Amino acid sequence: MFTNIRRRLVILNTIVFLLVFSILGIWLYVHMQYQLYHDTDEIMVQAQKRAQASRIPSELLQSNDLDPEHDEKITYLFWSDQNEFLGQTPQQSFPLDMASLFKDQSNTQTIRTVSIGDRSYRALQFVYMPKHANTPIIVCLVKSLQDVQRTLHSLMWDITAGIVIGGIIFVFAGIFLAGRALVPIRNSWEKQQRFVADASHEMRTPTAIIHAQTEMLLRHPTHSIEQESPHIAVILKESKWMGRLLEDLLTLARSDSNQLQIEPSFITLDSLLRELAEQFKLLADTKGVNILTELQEPLLLWGDDGRIHQLFTILLDNALKYTPSTGQIKVIGRYQGNSVYISVSDNGSGIAEDELPYVFDRFYRGDKVRSRTEGGTGLGLSIAQWIVEVHGGSIRIHSETNKGTQVELFFPRKKQQTD
Known part of the structure; x- marks a missing residue:
């Protein structure tokens, strides 16, 4: 019985542990993902603000010297207002057919994720009016999420490994702790079983004596009470003893259940x-x-x-x-x-x-x-x-x-x- 209880305790505790730490792991992963994406988006927003504030000519936008101090590995893609691709910086960052995939036809000017093959990018498109120009151009900022995904992938493995290793450790710790926790319960159970067995044994003897003495009385139905007084005395003695035993048992049972109240x-x-x-x-x-x-x-x-x-x-x-x-x-x-x-x-x-x-x-x-x-x-x-x-x-x-x-x-x- 206690083996099954111990097994159930270990299983239940392990399930609770896995659930709690899985929830914590998911929360940590989602929080880290949000933070990394937020930091990436913040870099792109700052790059957009710098580009718009610079008001440099369009020919310089397509040079490799554009904002080298703050580029943060951002690629600038340029289109005319007629959707003609003008170029990119740094040069040859993306093939022409690949660069066109970053163009947002809706011009929503919101940061979005673009997936190409097994790689993902964050893209921010906005309209820009270069200095000394009469027509605007469309600029799309592109930043690879490879570092972010690598960090998240590593974090996922760390969380998974931590949960698995922690679960294994918790199983062994749970077995040990469950065994320790069951010691007083086992002792109480064994004490109760021993108590019941002893009480049954104590009751068996007087019951057998009363039964035997009663049979002796029934063998002589014509005898007087005086003649059978020895047998009656034994029955009375054993009955009193049983009554005292039952009273003591009731007292202890009530004390164990805290039903006995004292009036000091x-x-x-x-x-x-x-x-x-x-x-x-x-x-x-x-x-x-x-x-x-x-x-x-x-x-x-x-x-x-x-x-x-x-x-x-x-x-x-x-x-x-x-x-x-x-x-x-x-x-x-x-x-x-x-x-x-x-x-x-x-x-x-x-x-x-x-x-x-x-x-x-x-x-x-x-x-x-x-x-x-x-x-x-x-x-x-x-x-x-x-x-x-x-x-x-x-x-x-x-x-x-x-x-x-x-x-x-x-x-x-x-x-x-x-x-």
Whole structure:
């Protein structure tokens, strides 16, 4: 799939490149053609003005000494008012039959292009009254466009070569850039595919358990609820677990699509953490785990009360799950510079060093953070990370195997909190 996308991107980008540079090349060629023709026409107009201003006798017009300083390779052709060819200067520039092709029978006195064979010329015809003469003569100025055409031909080859070479370079650059551009898309796609596969796998197990337990109930339709209570308890447990998993999946899906909106307000964080610690102490006492708190008072945080409550529920729940009997969980909260600093630590089994980079991945299969036997869905830390980041904070985890884990959180401290 990504190979086809990459190929399409390269083809599309190359087509756009060729179109853009072809348009620029055409514009450059047309502009240069216009400029060269304009310069040629300007030379001829100036030559016409000099000739008309000179008022020299007609016999001198036909000499090779006519305006040698400004001739600019212009040939002067002369006709009488009776259309009789009088001559040309420089002499023998054109054969007689060829010279007649430059004569404009309409006498429009406009600059025009005359093509003879494979050569083109610019011609300007006007009526001239020589000095000491009673009859006018017709003068036609002719200038070859060979230099102009040579310049335009060279420019055309340069533009074509530039587009071709640039296109080839752009193809290879496009392949490289398209590959770079597709890396995050490929990673996102693979992550999504892995997420869907993991979610399906997680759903398959409880579904199979519920299906098996239900079949067991159907085998004994005459049994009482009390007799089948173990099977019913398993179904209830797995249903609750599936409900929690679906809720977590929905939370992450909404967070990915930016559909979850937070409603921030000032939270008395020390009170919230103290209340949560008291709630978890009921479970911790049954396990022989001690929960300690060191909280600065008052400790204010600008955030969504519900999401912050969910965040620390996840962290305390994880800490309690993986802390053995006689273990300890410690919650620290204080202002630290321009941040609100929170630490949740335990002296439990810890996380292996090679697993730490992946603890926030959804459904990561670590022994500690993704153990389904402890009742977790494997999505808690992913949700926790999202909650922290959506509040503009950061989260870090430090852990050593058999020594414990520390989760550090930093939230921005609002100005009102410093008053």
